[in-house]
Amino acid sequence: MTSSNGGFTDEGLRKVREVLTRHVESGRIPGVVALIGRGGQTHVEAIGTMRHDGGAPMGRDTIFRMASTSKPVTMAAAAVLLDECRLRLDDLVQTWLPELADRRVLKRIDGPLDDTVPARRPITVRDVLTSTFGLGMDITALGSPIMGAIIENGLTPDLPQPMPEPDEWLRRLGTLPLMHQPGERWQYHIASDLLGVLVARVTGQSFESFLRERVFGPLGMTDTGFHVPAEKIDRLPALYAPDPQTGEFHVWDEPADGRWSKPPAFPGGGGGLVSTVDDYHAYFRMLLDGGLHGGERVLSRPVVELMTTNRLTPEQTALRETLAKDNVHLSYGQGQHGGWGLGSAVRTYRGDYAPVGQFGWDGGSGTSTYADPEHGLVGIVLTQVGMTVPDSARLIHDFWTTVYQAVDA
Numbered sequence: 111m112t113s114s115n116g117g118f119t120d121e122g123l124r125k126v127r128e129v130l131t132r133h134v135e136s137g138r139i140p141g142v143v144a145l146i147g148r149g150g151q152t153h154v155e156a157i158g159t160m161r162h163d164g165g166a167p168m169g170r171d172t173i174f175r176m177a178s179t180s181k182p183v184t185m186a187a188a189a190v191l192l193d194e195c196r197l198r199l200d201d202l203v204q205t206w207l208p209e210l211a212d213r214r215v216l217k218r219i220d221g222p223l224d225d226t227v228p229a230r231r232p233i234t235v236r237d238v239l240t241s242t243f244g245l246g247m248d249i250t251a252l253g254s255p256i257m258g259a260i261i262e263n264g265l266t267p268d269l270p271q272p273m274p275e276p277d278e279w280l281r282r283l284g285t286l287p288l289m290h291q292p293g294e295r296w297q298y299h300i301a302s303d304l305l306g307v308l309v310a311r312v313t314g315q316s317f318e319s320f321l322r323e324r325v326f327g328p329l330g331m332t333d334t335g336f337h338v339p340a341e342k343i344d345r346l347p348a349l350y351a352p353d354p355q356t357g358e359f360h361v362w363d364e365p366a367d368g369r370w371s372k373p374p375a376f377p378g379g380g381g382g383l384v385s386t387v388d389d390y391h392a393y394f395r396m397l398l399d400g401g402l403h404g405g406e407r408v409l410s411r412p413v414v415e416l417m418t419t420n421r422l423t424p425e426q427t428a429l430r431e432t433l434a435k436d437n438v439h440l441s442y443g444q445g446q447h448g449g450w451g452l453g454s455a456v457r458t459y460r461g462d463y464a465p466v467g468q469f470g471w472d473g474g475s476g477t478s479t480y481a482d483p484e485h486g487l488v489g490i491v492l493t494q495v496g497m498t499v500p501d502s503a504r505l506i507h508d509f510w511t512t513v514y515q516a517v518d519a
Contacts, residue, residue, distance in 0.1 A: 117486075123516055129508045130491075140494075141168035142157050147391055170386075173338055173345045178299070179471050180302070180381050180383035183453075184305065184380075197312060198235065209283065212228075214288070215289075219250075220255075243301055244292050246298045256286065265303075272369075272375065276306070306377055329389075329393055334390075336373065336382045348363070349363040349475055350495050353499075387490045394480075395488055401414045420456045427448065443507055444507065447468075472503075476506070
């Protein structure tokens with residue numbers, strides 16, 4: 111146990127450790143690494159092992175597949191470009207992404223792909239950054255022709271095939287109609303992957319190289335990227351997707367020769383990062399400090415405020431609410447925040463122990479990362495048990511419940 115206890119009660123920290131240990135000892139979570147920090151003080155727990163059948167212990171430097179908790183971090187690339195006026199929120203994306211010019215929009219989201227009307231206006235940078243450009247992973251439309259086409263074209267992570275390289279990915283995306291008019295409705299995930307293609311086109315660099323140069327490097331995030339190099343692969347656990355009926359553990363991704371063992375064809379801003387608790391703590395602490403890290407400015411204060419303030423209208427919040435509430439049997443409340451900023455959920459009402467204003471997100475590989483401006487708090491809890499079953503979501507729920515009890519106000 112590593113602890114400086116600043117900002118937390120000893121009794122509260124013991125309770126955090128006890129609840130994490132209980133989940134590991136249940137046999138449903140092989141191992142977990144968690145960090146909570148306030149100001150310059152951190153407390154880290156590493157419990158259990160890196161495999162379901164034992165093996166090396168979890169450690170503070172264990173590298174995790176961050177899944178959708180990639181979204182808040184990769185958004186920083188766009189924030190840098192906004193600060194430098196290389197992007198403007200209401201620029202047309204077709205300037206860099208001509209494949210997305212002259213969009214057509216489905217008359218009905220469950221209708222045939224050729225039953226469309228012209229888009230009322232072009233797609234803007236703002237639409238992409240707020241996940242309202244017109245396409246996304248919509249659980250309310252599963253089985254529809256458009257969702258089938260998204261999956262069949264490899265536009266989502268390995269469902270059922272690997273994603274192609276960025277230019278081909280965008281070409282395929284450009285062959286599909288939009289689900290909704292640009293700017294009309296919030297939709298999940300695909301905008302975060304599109305962000306990476308946009309950044310690469312604007313900068314003339316790969317998405318990863320730009321992130322490394324402007325975000326990861328300045329923050330000292332040396333273990334963050336889109337794959338794990340060979341010399342670090344022993345720090346990557348197996349990723350499990352338990353059977354939803356029986357709970358039996360199935361390996362979804364092995365460390366050696368797995369999806370993250372080599373650079374991907376498509377560096378996915380929506381869910382492709384690997385990282386550690388300390389790297390993510392550096393990023394979220396920078397956001398809480400208004401864009402500063404070690405006295406050096408990484409992002410401007412105004413762009414941090416833009417990223418971490420709710421950007422959605424009440425009408426656009428509808429799918430956000432549906433996404434959360436229709437999955438509450440798996441998510442145990444994670445995702446029910448109300449709002450969305452740029453790449454992060456932003457709490458607009460108090461539905462659990464966390465206050466209004468907390469921002470961050472959760473990942474389907476069993477990850478959770480949030481920052482809380484009211485308490486100056488960062489919390490990160492990482493497993494590698496996918497949310498095919500609710501076990502990691504229960505752990506995440508219990509982690510946050512005990513973290514807020516541990517805060518020494």
